[in-house]
Amino acid sequence: MERGKVKKKEKEKETEKEKIREKGKEEKVKRKEVEQKIKEKEKEKQEKQERRKRKEKEEKRTKQGKETKKEKEQFKGQEEEGENKDSTLTRTPLEPLEKNKQILVLGLDGAGKTSVLHSLASNRVQHSVAPTQGFNAVCINTEDGQMEFLEIGGSEPFRSYSETYLSKGLLLIFVVDSADHSRLP
Ligand SMILES: Nc1nc2c(ncn2[C@@H]2O[C@H](COP(=O)(O)OP(=O)(O)OP(=O)(O)O)[C@@H](O)[C@H]2O)c(=O)[nH]1
Numbered sequence: 351m352e353r354g355k356v357k358k359k360e361k362e363k364e365t366e367k368e369k370i371r372e373k374g375k376e377e378k379v380k381r382k383e384v385e386q387k388i389k390e391k392e393k394e395k396q397e398k399q400e401r402r403k404r405k406e407k408e409e410k411r412t413k414q415g416k417e418t419k420k421e422k423e424q425f426k427g428q429e430e431e432g433e434n435k436d437s438t439l440t441r442t443p444l445e446p447l448e449k450n451k452q453i454l455v456l457g458l459d460g461a462g463k464t465s466v467l468h469s470l471a472s473n474r475v476q477h478s479v480a481p482t483q484g485f486n487a488v489c490i491n492t493e494d495g496q497m498e499f500l501e502i503g504g505s506e507p508f509r510s511y512s513e514t515y516l517s518k519g520l521l522l523i524f525v526v527d528s529a530d531h532s533r534l535p
């Protein structure tokens with residue numbers, strides 16, 4: 351009888367041990383699942399952050415692209431100014447500062463556009479003027495405010511620009527060299 355009791359007790363102990371082992375295994379599995387979930391969440395977070403960073407980079411690039419375009423135009427302007435060292439108050443327009451406020455100055459190359467603008471701005475006559483490569487913007491201060499002139503170089507490569515700026519100008523001054531009979535109609 352005693353032996354039987356001992357065996358029973360031993361069996362009960364073993365079953366309890368097995369239960370504990372099983373519980374342990376289940377807990378392990380649960381822990382693994384929780385860990386996996388946490389890892390997945392972390393991955394998602396990282397992916398989201400990466401996406402955000404990519405978007406930000408793309409936005410920056412697009413912005414920089416626009417800026418570099420503007421810079422290129424400005425650089426062009428600076429080059430033009432460098433060539434027109436003699437003319438004062440010159441700069442290149444990226445866009446008309448205020449719509450319909452610019453006075454457009456057109457005419458054939460060598461007609462005297464830059465010279466006229468220079469004499470208006472400084473009250474001095476300039477004898478040697480380099481051909482305008484592109485645009486030449488001159489701002490003259492008057493009692494009533496500012497007058498903004500925009501000369502477009504009369505040489506062949508720049509003539510097409512006049513079409514674009516004609517509609518944006520307030521006035522048009524067309525300069526003709528009356529002494530140049532060969533080019534007069
Ligand atoms: N004798 C004389 N020369 C002038 C007169 N006006 C301009 N010039 C000279 O003519 C040349 C051309 O003048 P610009 O003012 O550069 O002519 P422009 O119309 O601006 O020419 P682009 O910029 O090439 O379109 C320069 O060497 C000037 O010194 C003028 O009234 N009389």
Ligand SMILES: [Mg+2]
Pocket residue numbers: 463464465480481482486501503504
């Ligand atoms: Mg000129």
